[in-house]
Amino acid sequence: MTPTVVLPVIIGGLYAAGVYLLLDRSLTRVLVGFLLLGNATNLLLLSSAGPGGLPPILGVSEADEMSDPLPQALILTAIVITFGVAAFVLAMIHRSWALARNEAVANDEEDRRVAGRHDTDADELDPDELAPEDRPAGHADSLTRHRRTEAVADDVDLPLTEVRP
């Protein structure tokens, strides 16, 4: 048995490309990245069967010349699951596009608000006494601000507000 170099190289390449795409903010790239990773994993499962052999059908080939059927069954299951999840992600991309004309991963507003709090413990105060950017998301006076930050930049460190009155 001679170990093949081709399969590990392909698997490694697919994993690298998949991880790179998965880290992107655009959802379509994330989806493509996920598909690449799924295929890489399927190839990994395939290679776990050892060197290829004859089709594992009783009566067609001898038992010791057959390739291992179990990983193939596992791969089939994994393909079906990947397919279903990919369809769901596509639906989410479509929904995200319909809602915001944008398919990038959005910021978590509440998280930004908590992270951006400073000076005093803001929750000890009445929201109306707070500076507008410290108010809870969705507070009446802060709605305009939220509309301004809706467009999502490509970098992660988006400043919450530019101006402080």
Place this chain on the structure above:
Amino acid sequence: MISVLAPLPVLLPLLGAACNLLVGRHPRTQRAVSLVVLTAVLAVSVALLLQADESGATAVSVGGWPVPLGIVLVVDRLSALMLVVASTVALGVLVFAVGQGSADGSEETPLSIFHPTFLVLIAGVSNAFLAGDLFNLYVGFEILLMASYVLLTLGGSAPRVRAGVTYVVVSLTSSLIFLAAIGLIYASTGTVTMAQLAIRLGELPEGTQLLLQSMLLIAFCIKAAVFPLSAWLPDSYPTAPAPVTAVFAGLLTKVGVYAIIRTQTLLFPSGALDDLLMWAGLATMVMGILGAVAQTDIRRMLSFTLVSHIGYMIFGIALGTAAGLAGAIFYVAHHIAIQTTLFLVAGLVERQGGSTSVNRLGGLATRSPLLAVLFFVPAMNLAGIPPLSGFIGKLGLLEAGVADGSPLALTLVAGGVVTSLLTLLAVARVWTRAFWRPPTQEPAADTAAAAASDAGPSAGEPALVGAGAPSGDGQPTQRQAAWRAAWERHEQVATAGTGGSAPRAAGVRARRPLPRVMAAATGAMVVVTVGLTFVAGPLYGYTDRAARDVLERTPYIDAVFGDPVPAEEGE
């Protein structure tokens, strides 16, 4: 007998889901089917628990295929206990959801998808608990994840799609790591049956073992939200509808914890990564609770305490002693019930106060004393106030840590005490601000827009976020008209509790009665959590036996292979 019962917790919900899809237009039938199915699953689980406690672990070969070839379901004390707690919680949440559906008057679309998906979720959870081989465990995870994707993005509003993206991408990554680990395990051992792996993995070189163990551990730690891998949870859970968040918080992370217990004890008993797990447990406890203290939104606070308390379970598992594991298993059972209950209460608070932000709530204790009690009891339980079950679970874990005596274990004991105190601080702040504060101190300028945009994302209907959004694309479609109608309904719902813009006398507010079914379901869950305190003695004895079983490993392996231990062990 048991060979008939064991597959039922998986089969019944799947069949029920199919029925529910068929009768999608008859919400009454759907509700009846779901309730009957989950009650049956609960009954079956209790039967399995009694059986498992009496006669130990039992394996069932599905379809009669001999063991290393076919699929095995294994019922032992650990998995039976998990099944019982999971189905109890699922039933409670389902009743709550039914109550919410009828209280909101939104009995038709889009919630007709809720019942079948919920049942599929329970089928996946049961399958993961019963799985006797790694690949079946993977399939169980995928079933429950697929269902959870749908439930988390129910209604498809913008905040939910945002949360869903985070959740889906993180879950996908962990699933792929798990699947790759299965591939590598199969390549190195030639099997995926856990009982067989328990024997064969020990024969591998140590480096290979460590690699496989860490891959599985990373995959499960993402699912269980252990610290460096936990950031997705508080980001994605809070936006979902209340019953969905409740069942996610209770069950999904605990399935990850269960998988960690199973693989750490059965497959990798050497404990090579125990010290690392200890540190992870400490970091999870401390970082989680620091996050919780910083939050002002009740649901987000609860999500952070959920992460934080996973640390206790990891601590117990990492100790690797029978006492530590018994404490961890008890804590899992306690925490499933308590966290679900608290999220259900948060759902009620949102209905009653129109918000889950403690900045906007106030005077709930006078307006709704029942709600106050429903929050107070589980909150104190979560913080570990004696004599409640949270105290017993924490005490058991701390005792196990002290008995271990290593400096690292003692550090974790200290960390556990600090975490418990900070949990008390976090829930006490919610209590003083949302419940105890006189209503007059409430922010007065609580306008309709603010309240509505608060209630919007979680009222089970598509909401327009940012209130001004529809002007964006400028083509008035039918869907936008539907949205607008939904939006107006929201404003009515959201402002009904706050008195809207109508002038109101100081401190006098319209009293809305709590929806009866929802309150009853939450009350029942509170009773269950308090009941855990009363049965704590027997339950702790049971978890102790379960811990000994999983540490010994032989009951599990013998159950799968039948009594004569297979020849490989002699080699």
